[in-house]
Amino acid sequence: MQPLTCNIPKPMVPLMNRPIMLHIVELLKKYQITDLVMLLYHQPSVIKNFFRDGADLGVRITYVTPLEDMGTAGAVKCAEKYLDERFLIISGDLLTDFNLQKVIDFHESNKALATITLTSVKDPLQFGVVITDKEKRITQFLEKPGWGEVISDTINTGIYVLEPEIFKYIPDGENFDFSQDLFPLLLKKKSALFGFPVKGYWRDIGNTDSYREAHHDILKGKVSVKVDESRREMAGADLRLGLDVKLGEGTAIEGTVVVGDNSQVKGGSQIKDSVIGRNCTIEPGVKLSRAVIWDNVYIKKGAKITDCVICNNVSVGPATTMEEGGVVADDTSIGEESYIKRDVKIWPRKVIESGSTVTGNLIWGERWKKSLFEGEMIKGLTNIELTPEFVAKLGCAYGTSLPKGSHVLVGRDATLSSRMLKRSFLGGILSAGVNVRDIKMVSLPILRYKLRTFGEVGGAHFRQSTQDPATTEIVFLDADGLDFSSSMGKNVERIFYKENFRRAHYMEPGGITELPQVMDFYREGFFRGLDQQVIRGAGAKVVIDFNHSPAGQILPQILNDLGCEVIGLNTYLDEQRGAKTLDEKPNSLQQLAKIVVTLEARAGFWLDPTAEEIVLVDETGRIYAPEELLCLMTALMLKSGVRGALAVPVSAPSVIEQLAQENGSSVRRTKSMERSMIEASISPEVIMAGSMGGRFAFPKFQAAFDGMFTVAKTIELSTTVGLPLSSVLKEVPRSSFLQGKVPCVWEKKGGIMRKMSEDSLDKEASFIDGIKVSFGNDWVLVLPDQYQPVIHVVAEAKEQRRAEKLLAEYMQKVENWKKELGQ
Numbered sequence: 093m094q095p096l097t098c099n100i101p102k103p104m105v106p107l108m109n110r111p112i113m114l115h116i117v118e119l120l121k122k123y124q125i126t127d128l129v130m131l132l133y134h135q136p137s138v139i140k141n142f143f144r145d146g147a148d149l150g151v152r153i154t155y156v157t158p159l160e161d162m163g164t165a166g167a168v169k170c171a172e173k174y175l176d177e178r179f180l181i182i183s184g185d186l187l188t189d190f191n192l193q194k195v196i197d198f199h200e201s202n203k204a205l206a207t208i209t210l211t212s213v214k215d216p217l218q219f220g221v222v223i224t225d226k227e228k229r230i231t232q233f234l235e236k237p238g239w240g241e242v243i244s245d246t247i248n249t250g251i252y253v254l255e256p257e258i259f260k261y262i263p264d265g266e267n268f269d270f271s272q273d274l275f276p277l278l279l280k281k282k283s284a285l286f287g288f289p290v291k292g293y294w295r296d297i298g299n300t301d302s303y304r305e306a307h308h309d310i311l312k313g314k315v316s317v318k319v320d321e322s323r324r325e326m327a328g329a330d331l332r333l334g335l336d337v338k339l340g341e342g343t344a345i346e347g348t349v350v351v352g353d354n355s356q357v358k359g360g361s362q363i364k365d366s367v368i369g370r371n372c373t374i375e376p377g378v379k380l381s382r383a384v385i386w387d388n389v390y391i392k393k394g395a396k397i398t399d400c401v402i403c404n405n406v407s408v409g410p411a412t413t414m415e416e417g418g419v420v421a422d423d424t425s426i427g428e429e430s431y432i433k434r435d436v437k438i439w440p441r442k443v444i445e446s447g448s449t450v451t452g453n454l455i456w457g458e459r460w461k462k463s464l465f466e467g468e469m470i471k472g473l474t475n476i477e478l479t480p481e482f483v484a485k486l487g488c489a490y491g492t493s494l495p496k497g498s499h500v501l502v503g504r505d506a507t508l509s510s511r512m513l514k515r516s517f518l519g520g521i522l523s524a525g526v527n528v529r530d531i532k533m534v535s536l537p538i539l540r541y542k543l544r545t546f547g548e549v550g551g552a553h554f555r556q557s558t559q560d561p562a563t564t565e566i567v568f569l570d571a572d573g574l575d576f577s578s579s580m581g582k583n584v585e586r587i588f589y590k591e592n593f594r595r596a597h598y599m600e601p602g603g604i605t606e607l608p609q610v611m612d613f614y615r616e617g618f619f620r621g622l623d624q625q626v627i628r629g630a631g632a633k634v635v636i637d638f639n640h641s642p643a644g645q646i647l648p649q650i651l652n653d654l655g656c657e658v659i660g661l662n663t664y665l666d667e668q669r670g671a672k673t674l675d676e677k678p679n680s681l682q683q684l685a686k687i688v689v690t691l692e693a694r695a696g697f698w699l700d701p702t703a704e705e706i707v708l709v710d711e712t713g714r715i716y717a718p719e720e721l722l723c724l725m726t727a728l729m730l731k732s733g734v735r736g737a738l739a740v741p742v743s744a745p746s747v748i749e750q751l752a753q754e755n756g757s758s759v760r761r762t763k764s765m766e767r768s769m770i771e772a773s774i775s776p777e778v779i780m781a782g783s784m785g786g787r788f789a790f791p792k793f794q795a796a797f798d799g800m801f802t803v804a805k806t807i808e809l810s811t812t813v814g815l816p817l818s819s820v821l822k823e824v825p826r827s828s829f830l831q832g833k834v835p836c837v838w839e840k841k842g843g844i845m846r847k848m849s850e851d852s853l854d855k856e857a858s859f860i861d862g863i864k865v866s867f868g869n870d871w872v873l874v875l876p877d878q879y880q881p882v883i884h885v886v887a888e889a890k891e892q893r894r895a896e897k898l899l900a901e902y903m904q905k906v907e908n909w910k911k912e913l914g915q
């Protein structure tokens with residue numbers, strides 16, 4: 093909510109010229125809930141001074157102020173002595189018109205210990221998804237899930253009805269949360285925990301966008317709240333005016349407009365769907381549309397403000413333009429003819445000179461995207477979105493998230509743009525007092541391998557995107573070389589947006605060291621992970637397309653040392669051009685296949701520029717699809733005599749299980765995210781992890797996807813088995829494996845997964861990632877994409893016609909559900 097909450101606590105932020113929490117108090121009063129306990133923490137005196145003992149509002153208020161942040165349930169525990177009968181919990185920053193009596197009646201009739209009020213929302217990722225059975229008993233919680241985990245759009249609204257017996261489950265003096273700690277505990281103990289879905293309006297006013305949208309919803313009549321200002325008759329408009337308001341002649345009013353006490357709107361201004369606070373002055377020629385203006389604001393002639401929030405004591409100069417999404421905090425002065433760009437936020441007490449164009453947030457930092465991270469990476473257009481200034485600030489935020497004096501590992505691909513941005517990033521890290529071990533130009537698997545040893549707390553790798561050469565990707569890794577988890581990303585994001593940077597003392601910035609021996613270290617481990625004797629005895633000839641990546645500088649030498657003959661394609665580094673793009677891949681593969689057949693090589697490998705993924709071409713020139721490659725690698729591992737567990741995603745063919753069972757091994761199904769597969773491969777039983785995109789990890793060497801090692805391992809395994817690759821594939825049981833995708837806007841994904849969940853109630857279904865329904869040995873998977881507005885549908889069956897029918901049936905179901913949800 094910053095900068096709205098720089099000077100007041102969130103529940104006191106004005107909504108229609110009244111604090112948000114006042115609307116909540118009146119909702120409670122409407123349902124005869126008048127004995128209130130307010131749990132305060134941030135700036136408690138502001139709330140106490142406004143509500144006092146509650147007598148003026150017809151309620152009785154008791155205040156409880158924990159000395160430290162005890163978590164949601166821990167804070168309620170502090171008020172235990174006041175809660176000796178059934179009670180209701182509600183947040184002070186919600187806007188809702190739910191019928192609370194229905195929730196209480198449901199709770200009572202089911203003799204519940206705890207009832208969570210539920211509702212359906214468009215974007216369940218931001219909230220805790222709750223799954224219930226037919227009796228409305230809660231069976232599962234998904235706390236802030238990824239799209240692959242979303243099986244419903246029904247979420248926890250933060251409104252609970254509880255019995256006093258609940259306190260025996262909440263420990264004294266501990267930070268304890270309702271959704272993270274208490275409710276999972278009740279679920280585990282099989283207590284009477286229910287979820288009651290309520291229809292009506294509900295909004296968590298947790299950020300400035302949601303705050304603006306709450307006003308839009310009220311002004312459009314989507315939810316009814318009490319407005320202190322009186323209604324005035326005006327044709328074609330809903331006008332509400334406070335006491336002593338002066339409305340000049342010729343003022344154009346459109347939609348719903350609220351003007352607070354003692355404000356004046358001078359003639360010739362145009363106001364549409366806006367809320368104006370107390371003691372404000374709007375000069376002639378001002379245009380306000382969907383604006384929220386707080387108290388004591390002076391907007392001078394000719395200013396144009398669209399869908400913005402202007403806080404207390406702000407002066408806006410003549411002919412100033414503010415675009416949508418802007419927020420100007422308290423005590424700020426904006427000079428004439430200034431231009432405030434879209435989504436810009438200005439912190440309190442700023443002076444903006446006349447004629448300025450403000451393109452980035454003032455003091456808080458430029459708001460580049462709603463969310464910086466896409467999974468483990470941050471990506472953007474080089475020198476446009478990812479500028480040196482932006483990346484330096486990002487380095488600062490990343491460094492601040494790490495212990496002072498710790499070490500991080502940083503590398504890059506061969507491009508000049510990666511080198512430029514990496515250097516800016518290093519400066520930011522050093523400024524936070526964190527040391528850098530710079531391994532310069534390196535393939536990502538080598539960087540991951542070094543991180544798995546002691547010495548560094550994390551790492552980052554800069555590379556050019558294969559999908560768009562104008563885009564740079566920054567991949568963030570944890571101390572074990574795994575991709576950043578979502579919580580790590582959110583932590584860096586929080587620091588970045590708040591600019592809450594740790595600045596090292598001038599004598600204590602971090603230092604940069606180099607690790608020239610890292611390649612030798614990787615080579616040693618590489619050799620230890622292979623049966624070198626087997627490979628040397630074979631003298632295999634292989635063709636490898638290196639895609640102009642750094643892998644071309646190390647892998648040929650390693651394979652030569654193992655007695656292989658390597659024909660390398662595209663091995664030279666091109667700093668200006670970078671690696672080949674994805675649209676060049678089909679031609680590259682065709683060329684590779686021809687060369688393999690012509691030279692009578694054992695195999696050909698297309699190595700992607702990150703050196704994590706491969707495409708295999710067998711001795712006949714056949715190019716393997718990803719699902720075929722996964723089956724082939726599984727067969728090779730098991731035929732070579734290795735036994736153990738195989739980690740594969742939920743979308744992988746079921747042939748993998750068949751092969752494993754026949755060879756005394758097992759399969760572990762994981763989510764489709766690569767981090768999930770790698771986490772599974774850390775287990776000592778796992779012999780291989782394989783993705784549906786040509787990525788493989790062999791934990792004996794390292795629990796990370798490594799295309800270079802996969803090339804060598806494939807040579808070793810095929811030699812051990814003693815069969816050409818094409819013959820191995822022929823022995824693999826065949827099935828028909830089909831994939832499709834349905835376009836779907838983000839807001840409908842949760843609803844579609846709810847429909848899929850309901851549709852699968854009486855079927856054999858699993859919910860590891862998306863929803864997978866089995867029909868004997870055949871199955872279909874419906875999986876929302878994590879980053880794109882599509883839903884994937886995957887089907888596998890013994891017969892081609894059956895797979896086609898399953899795929900078509902479920903793609904049609906998704907299309908029908910889209911229509912039902914009003915898309």
